[in-house]
Amino acid sequence: MEKDFVITGVGFLGNWGVGKKDFIRFLRGEGVPVSIEEVDFDAYIDVPSVRRADYISCCALTAAKFALEDAGMLPISKEKSNRIGAILGTVHGALYYTIEYHASLVLGDPKLASPLLFSDSVANAAVSHISTGLGIRGYSTTVPGYCGVTQALKLGIELIQQGVIDVCLVGGADVNHDFLTKAYRGCLCSPELIVNTFGGSGCLVIESLSHAIKRKAKIYAKIDGVSIITASYAVASCYNISPLQDLLNEANIELRDNDCFLNMSFDDEDSLCRRDLFLPKFSRHHFISLDCSSSFGYGFAAAEAFQIILGVLGVDSEEYLSSFKGINTNKPPNRIFITRTTLAGTNSCALFSHCS
Amino acid sequence: MKKRVVITGMGIVTSLGAGIDITASALRASRAAIGPITSFDTSKHKTNQGGEVGVEILESVIYKDKQFHLDRATKLLLRACKDALNDARLLTQQGEYIKAPLVVGTTLGGICSGQNFHRAMLLKEDTQKYARFLGDALACHQPFHVASILGILGETIVLNNACASGLSAIGCAFERVRLGKSTVVIAGGYDGMSDFAHAGFNTLQLVTSDKCRPFDKNRSGLLLGEGAGVVIVEELEHAMKRNATIHGEIIGFGQSSDAYHITKPDPEAQEAASAIRNAIEEAGVTPESIDYINAHGTGTPSNDSMETKAISNVLGEYAKRVPVSSTKPFTGHLLGAAGATEVIFSIISMQQNNIPENLNYITPDPECDLNLVTGGSRDQELKMVLTTSFGFGGSNAAMVLRKFA
Structure with missing residues (x-):
């Protein structure tokens, strides 16, 4: 059974910017956050199905693409597609579409509501867009939870250990929305707390050390x-x-x-x-x-x-x-x-x- | 070395009732529990029919010592979880803890509670009044509440694979025990009835105004239901050491993704077949050893023809001989609970040596040329059962269960 696991690719974007340079600026407090709605996803991904998707799917697919590119794994061949999995953590899932769909039920006629809004509001929509958009046919799932990304990391390692897959894309995505501010003000212990949400997605490529060495991948870190x-x-x-x-x-x-x-x-x-x-x-x-x-x-x-x-x-x-x-x-x-x-x-x- | 994995506790809540006995007798007698939905207004939808759980069952899980609000979905999960732990003789007393992971699958979590808060916002009502609902709105909250009430101390994992979520969760528990990472895992699936889901499936034209008729030529869609199914997945040696009752054994699990479309299944069914093939291969058995298939069988035109293709692809000529039925006409489609309750239905079938009827089937469809069980449930010795689940986003899962000997 494999014991050593490594990270061989990272990809991320958020309302602080896109990629490593923006990330460093953000960490130094120099970045200017923008709304996730202002990100031009078409500049990074060419997947028609995601153009009409919730922002969480756009963010997750873009970050996933960056991570797999960084790991030198794109395009994914049909033969290898069953050996790659994708696991995405999220807390709120497709919030924009869930809210829009529900609003159309409450304020309008349910018969006129868009079917797309419903199908894309299910929490696993983002990972489905990743697997569909990038051709990942191995195990894929969504882990809703406050430590969902860490759980995704753990699950990914277990799946590789079990021999179910060789490589796993793991990550997390959530988007900021006014609803969150109102909701968390309502239910947190400190109602006066100003909730500052931000959104985006980060993805990592994990594999066994031996697999990474075999394909001469750049190794960022070992998972201990x-x-x-x-x-x-x-x-x-x-x-x-x-x-x-x-x-x-x-x-x-x-x-x-x-x-x-x-x-x-x-x-x-x-x-x-x-x-x-x-x-x-x-x-x-x-x-x-x-x-x-x-x-x-x-x-x-x-x-x-x-x-x-x-x-x-x-x-x-x-x-x-x-x-x-x-x-x-x-x-x-x-x-x-x-x-x-x-x-x-x-x-x-x-x-x-x-x-x- | 890989461990043998058995099921030592089962808890189930559906419109058929709560508990194994009531479920088993309904399956044997071909007694469905579909009726008018009462928990929300269905007047603007195609149908008012569904598989709602009785109020008396939902109320049976109100814990008076806990002040927080519990979502409908939490109540279902709580009841099934409590029954499963009780069945496995693992239910703790107040103040005691059971240290085991809780792995559950759901499609929409506590959507009813989220809806209540959001509706108040939209209608400019006092949202503070509804704030308590948010404490159980997110999918990770329901297992948390259940763990808190039942004293489960361990990692809680929620998986969302749409309608394959429940089977995925039990599959995850199986792999974890098989690899020796845990000796006991509490696993299952749940989803509550909500107008959000009902409206959504109506919008997608997947709900029928007729009866749900899986694999029938004139099938026109599904009916929704609600429920929860929880099993105690345990390492065999551990179970035997504590003299637990063993209901059945899990011997193989497979999962895959279509990478095809966000809602439609791949009509060629290649990846659905791959999930079934992987489950059978992991079980180390031949396809001809399968005595019965508890199919996903939603009653939608696209699912049932795709599923037939997947089964035929793996089982070959034997696909025309092995008995197949879908149990969704009994309870409605339970979304995240479907796979988990169908694992329990499969175990019940093996225990009773009785295959549930594929209800409401009248007209054969050449595209679904399977050996469907019709004209009542069928008595037959069952040693091994295959169960399948397929969900939005091309999530495919399959599991092979064996009678314990």
């Missing part, structure tokens, strides 16, 4: 472990159970000096709490907080995908972490833990290391 815990506590609160300990136990890993932690948190106070949760001896390690309520926004699966991509690129090149305080930018850290504590008690931890 993935762990997810769902604590049955309260739907709108985090819970203090650490998946880090699970990961360390499961993968037989010990923390090292200069390990870097890239943590997604709700706000500064929350971040400190998370730091204590994940790192009882944090002084020996770098701890970077990606604050949801300001710079990173509540991007849900898009933010999770960007967080993971930042970790993957971070062990490959110093450029990406240089904007964060306390990091030695002369060389990238050898290992980055991606940690998340999210709503519905879902906590996750993934570890990436430099692969020489």
Whole structure:
């Protein structure tokens, strides 16, 4: 059974821009966010079926194409298409079409509602557009959840281990919409909280190390472990159970000096709490907080995908972490833990290391 | 070494009722449970018929000590999950926990709750009043609530493969146990009846105003239903050690994507066939060992002819001899719950040595030249059953189940 898994391709776009250069500008606080509705998807993808699709499908297909191109896997031949899978995490799915379709039912005549709006509102529409648009015929699925991308990563590794597929495209996508702001103001514990959502998609190509070496792929990072815990506590609160300990136990890993932690948190106070949760001896390690309520926004699966991509690129090149305080930018850290504590008690931890 | 994987608990809720016994007797007696939909206004749609779960069943899962709002879909999942854990003798007492992953499939999650909030927004009502509904609107919330109420502590995974979601979830659990990553996984599928789905399938012209007639020449579409099916997927040795009752064994699972169209199945059925072939290959059996096929059989013109082609492609001449039936006319199409409930129907069929009837079948269709079970349920020794699920976006899944011996 394969034990070593690597990332060989990344692709991402969001309302901060498209590609690695825009991503670095965004991390440095220099980018100007635009609405996802203003992105010219036709410039990147030539798939007629997606032109009329929800923005989430446009974002996901574009990011998937970028990632597979980056991994040198396009076009996908018919012979190999059954050996490639696609798994996409999302929290809200095709929000634009779901809302538009429902509005047409409430305010108009259901008989006149567009069938396209309904079929594209199902959460697996985006991954279906990926498999249809790029010719992926292996296992494909959508993982709705607050750690959906990390779960997609774990599932992808398991499928390769089982021999079901050789390569898996994993990623996440969510779009920003006024509805989210109103809805989360309504249901979060702090109604006064200003919810800053952003949208986009990030995708990664994973495969076994031996498969990557065989096809001479560029390797960004090695995946040392993935762990997810769902604590049955309260739907709108985090819970203090650490998946880090699970990961360390499961993968037989010990923390090292200069390990870097890239943590997604709700706000500064929350971040400190998370730091204590994940790192009882944090002084020996770098701890970077990606604050949801300001710079990173509540991007849900898009933010999770960007967080993971930042970790993957971070062990490959110093450029990406240089904007964060306390990091030695002369060389990238050898290992980055991606940690998340999210709503519905879902906590996750993934570890990436430099692969020489 | 790969482990043997068995089913040690089952919980099911459909319009037929809640529980294995009531379901088994309805299947044997060819007693469908389709009637007028009462939970929303159907006057602007093609039909008012569907497979709604009774209010008394939905109310049976109201937990008075929990103050939060539960979506209709959550109640269905909760009931099925509780029954499955009880059946497997794994249900914990208040304050205790069971450490096992919960893997579930759904198509629309808590859409009813999301709709309530959004309708209030559109009609400029007080949205604060409806804010509590949002706590159970997203697909990841239902299993969370169920885990919270039943004390399930482990990873919860939600899979969305449209109408193949339930079978995908059980397949995921099977592979996880088979690889030795878990010893027990709680797995299944669920979806509640909603006007969103009913209107959507009407808009797509997939709903019939007639009866649902899978594989019939005059089939004109599906009828929707609601429900949940949950099974306890367990490693054989672990099950035997605790003297669990073994209902059946999962021996093969296959899944594929058409890469063809967002709603239409590939008429050539190549990838649907590949999912079936992979399941049979993984099971390590010959196609001729399959005693019965519980087909996806939605009753739509395109699905049933595609499915016939897929079955014939893999089973060859034997496809004309192996008994086939679709159980969707009994309950309606349960979307994310369909695959999971059909796994349970398949196990029940093996336990009873009785194949459910392909209801409402009158006129043979040369494009669906299968050995359909008609004129009542059929008594026959069943050792191995194949069940299939196909969904929007070209999601295909198939599973081979075996009587445990």
